[in-house]
Amino acid sequence: MSVLTERRPLGDSAKAWALNAPAITVIALLVAYPIGYSFYVSLQRNNLKRPRAKRFIGFDNYKSLLSDDAFLSALKVSAVFVLVVLGLTVILALILALVLNERFRGRGLLLSLALLPWAMPGVVNGLMWRTIFDAKTGALNGLMMQLGLIDTYQAWLTSATGAFLFTALAQVWNTLPFSVIILLAGLSTIPSELYDAATVDRAGAFRRFTQVTVPWLLHPLLIVLILETMNAFRAFDTIYVLTGGGPGDATTTIALLDVQTVLTFTDFGLGSAYAWVITAITLIISVGYIGLLYRKGNFEV
Amino acid sequence: MELNRRQVLKLAGLGLGATATPGLLAACSNDTSGGGAGDGSVKFEGWDYEATLVQQNLDRFTKTSNIKVNYTPITSAQYVQKVVAEFTGGGGPDALYVYDDSLAAWVEGDYLQPIDGLPGVDEVYAAIFPGNAEAMTYQGKRYGLPYYTDSNCLIYNAEILSKAGFSKPPASLEELEAQAAKIKSMGLLEHPIGLPAQLSDTWWAWVWGLVFSSGGNMFDDQQAPIMNTSDTVTKDVLTWLQNAANKSKVLDPASLQLLPVPVDNAMKANRYAFTIGARYALRDYNDPQKSKAAGKMKMALVPSLDGKVHGTISNTRMYGLAKDTEVKDNAFKLLTYLGGLGEDKTPYTAKFWFQQRGLGFAYKDLAKDPEITASLKKFADPAIYAQLAEIARPRNVLGVAWYTEFETEMHKVVQGVLSNQVQPSAAVASLAQSAETLKKKYS
Numbered sequence: 001m002s003v004l005t006e007r008r009p010l011g012d013s014a015k016a017w018a019l020n021a022p023a024i025t026v027i028a029l030l031v032a033y034p035i036g037y038s039f040y041v042s043l044q045r046n047n048l049k050r051p052r053a054k055r056f057i058g059f060d061n062y063k064s065l066l067s068d069d070a071f072l073s074a075l076k077v078s079a080v081f082v083l084v085v086l087g088l089t090v091i092l093a094l095i096l097a098l099v100l101n102e103r104f105r106g107r108g109l110l111l112s113l114a115l116l117p118w119a120m121p122g123v124v125n126g127l128m129w130r131t132i133f134d135a136k137t138g139a140l141n142g143l144m145m146q147l148g149l150i151d152t153y154q155a156w157l158t159s160a161t162g163a164f165l166f167t168a169l170a171q172v173w174n175t176l177p178f179s180v181i182i183l184l185a186g187l188s189t190i191p192s193e194l195y196d197a198a199t200v201d202r203a204g205a206f207r208r209f210t211q212v213t214v215p216w217l218l219h220p221l222l223i224v225l226i227l228e229t230m231n232a233f234r235a236f237d238t239i240y241v242l243t244g245g246g247p248g249d250a251t252t253t254i255a256l257l258d259v260q261t262v263l264t265f266t267d268f269g270l271g272s273a274y275a276w277v278i279t280a281i282t283l284i285i286s287v288g289y290i291g292l293l294y295r296k297g298n299f300e301v
Numbered sequence: 302m303e304l305n306r307r308q309v310l311k312l313a314g315l316g317l318g319a320t321a322t323p324g325l326l327a328a329c330s331n332d333t334s335g336g337g338a339g340d341g342s343v344k345f346e347g348w349d350y351e352a353t354l355v356q357q358n359l360d361r362f363t364k365t366s367n368i369k370v371n372y373t374p375i376t377s378a379q380y381v382q383k384v385v386a387e388f389t390g391g392g393g394p395d396a397l398y399v400y401d402d403s404l405a406a407w408v409e410g411d412y413l414q415p416i417d418g419l420p421g422v423d424e425v426y427a428a429i430f431p432g433n434a435e436a437m438t439y440q441g442k443r444y445g446l447p448y449y450t451d452s453n454c455l456i457y458n459a460e461i462l463s464k465a466g467f468s469k470p471p472a473s474l475e476e477l478e479a480q481a482a483k484i485k486s487m488g489l490l491e492h493p494i495g496l497p498a499q500l501s502d503t504w505w506a507w508v509w510g511l512v513f514s515s516g517g518n519m520f521d522d523q524q525a526p527i528m529n530t531s532d533t534v535t536k537d538v539l540t541w542l543q544n545a546a547n548k549s550k551v552l553d554p555a556s557l558q559l560l561p562v563p564v565d566n567a568m569k570a571n572r573y574a575f576t577i578g579a580r581y582a583l584r585d586y587n588d589p590q591k592s593k594a595a596g597k598m599k600m601a602l603v604p605s606l607d608g609k610v611h612g613t614i615s616n617t618r619m620y621g622l623a624k625d626t627e628v629k630d631n632a633f634k635l636l637t638y639l640g641g642l643g644e645d646k647t648p649y650t651a652k653f654w655f656q657q658r659g660l661g662f663a664y665k666d667l668a669k670d671p672e673i674t675a676s677l678k679k680f681a682d683p684a685i686y687a688q689l690a691e692i693a694r695p696r697n698v699l700g701v702a703w704y705t706e707f708e709t710e711m712h713k714v715v716q717g718v719l720s721n722q723v724q725p726s727a728a729v730a731s732l733a734q735s736a737e738t739l740k741k742k743y744s
Contacts, residue, residue: 244500
């Protein structure tokens with residue numbers, strides 16, 4: 001007993017490991033293991049319809065993507081979708097954040113309203129927009145009829161371009177508030193002295209925006225770009241509910257194709273490969289953003 | 302607080318305990334999968350259509366047989382995925398609903414066992430329509446007893462047709478377009494034809510119905526695609542659809558935004574004169590409690606390219622027996638009660654479903670049952686109903702593992718045709734190409 005009690009207490013490093021062990025174990029089991037396992041599955045021919053054909057095939061699933069028309073088409077749709085959603089989100093979020101950064105009557109109410117869409121789950125968002133775009137009873141048709149802009153009700157989601165743009169719009173509506181919060185937080189950190197100094201130097205509103213506001217917003221903007229790119233690449237629920245990926249392949253994004261491949265076609269091998277490609281693409285883009293904006297932000301600020 | 306090594310060892314022990322806990326919890330759970338409850342009870346799963354009625358019927362079974370049934374209804378939209386997940390992870394049901402679309406894959410996946418040679422199976426297969434027997438057979442073995450079946454028909458609003466001066470439904474696609482055009486020109490309806498053509502996970506029976514009604518097929522008996530070579534019906538049907546949607550504009554362009562339920566609602570609100578759908582839909586369409594068009598909705602054979610009678614498409618939903626069930630005898634007794642013949646040689650449950658909800662039956666003799674006929678007359682013409690059952694046949698491509706992928710691809714191609722982005726000749730070429738690619742992928 002005396003030998004045991006005389007043992008030295010643990011060092012800081014061991015204590016840190018001991019205290020973090022439960023969290024590390026949970027993360028390893030719930031996050032790291034599924035991620036690692038999905039990569040392992042992506043290296044297999046693994047379709048639940050054909051369990052006897054299951055086997056390790058190395059990178060064949062990844063190689064097959066190069067000649068997979070469905071994948072290439074979905075990748076193209078996803079890329080354009082990301083560009084449109086990201087472009088609209090950044091521009092609208094910046095405008096809204098600049099407006100909400102000013103002091104005016106009703107600002108609190110406007111802020112609450114602007115944040116409302118964020119509270120809405122993607123599926124509900126899709127259902128709401130489906131009701132609005134409905135060809136027979138949709139609010140959009142009703143509004144445009146009342147304004148005299150159309151003679152008869154239109155089926156907005158039946159043309160490839162229409163479906164794509166309206167789906168992108170629905171996605172932007174859902175994710176815009178998050179970007180607004182981030183940019184608004186960034187705007188609130190800009191010292192007012194900088195604007196005073198710029199005004200003394202006879203800088204106009206546009207110059208103050210480009211020379212003071214934008215450099216200070218580069219870091220928040222970086223966060224917005226990274227997260228919204230990921231969101232747009234992974235967009236599934238709104239698109240699934242609104243168009244199901246149609247008409248034709250017009251709104252079949254890579255995330256939609258992935259879910260379809262795994263859950264409808266039960267092809268877990270190929271579906272996991274799709275998922276890893278999405279991960280790799282968003283990672284590359286994120287690293288690109290950091291390279292472009294993070295250092296630049298530091299330097300200029 | 303200082304931690305010594307002994308305390309660290311204790312914490313590590315707790316960590317291991319926590320890791321083992323889920324296993325212990327699982328062992329203590331009340332999972333009765335595979336008849337594991339030990340009392341011979343049968344774990345039974347199905348999609349959630351009329352779960353209360355299902356339970357009511359199962360209670361009757363338990364009362365008469367003394368076999369307990371643990372019934373779990375699963376939401377329809379995720380039925381296939383959840384069943385696959387259950388069988389894959391272990392703990393699947395003993396008996397379950399099976400779509401004819403899923404049969405081949407579930408047999409290949411070792412989820413189901415054949416029921417050949419079990420009591421009464423031969424008798425059942427002799428008593429049902431050949432199309433249903435074919436749909437429940439895979440590679441020469443029988444895997445199911447029939448739950449319900451239905452075939453596709455033309456559903457029309459007789460009052461709207463009458464206002465346009467037509468006393469008979471169209472027999473050919475040309476007539477259908479002409480009647481719809483007259484309805485349109487008279488200002489009765491902007492788009493008289495509506496079809497559910499939004500992408501979804503469910504099959505598009507109406508496309509198959511149009512092809513089969515004109516005597517065509519997309520595949521030969523060896524499941525090789527013929528829609529681009531020896532069989533021109535698919536191309537001609539697609540051409541008709543494209544013209545109806547884009548030239549005469551009698552087919553509602555909003556169809557691309559419509560799932561089956563909105564089409565049903567539009568029919569019940571007199572907003573379409575025609576659609577192509579399952580026979581049992583007429584029961585709802587003609588129910589005054591649910592439909593403004595009640596009493597006006599009629600069924601006819603699906604119009605064909607040449608106006609002659611060729612056929613239509615049928616689907617079969619069945620009860621299957623799990624391969625690994627530990628309560629095979631009890632599970633099969635349940636299957637027989639639900640899908641087979643009773644001691645009086647009548648299919649009790651099939652009749653129950655028809656009377657309760659108008660679900661189609663696979664048993665030929667039920668068509669002559671006076672109670673069935675009387676009930677049928679309330680919403681449909683028994684003669685046409687029976688004729689559709691006689692001429693209906695299943696998709697001959699159900700037996701391939703890649704069918705689901707092909708069906709999904711077909712939806713996209715048909716959408717392209719309806720929205721005038723793809724020409725019919727390119728559409729059939731694309732379908733044939735897809736089928737060949739899938740065959741290669743699955744070979």
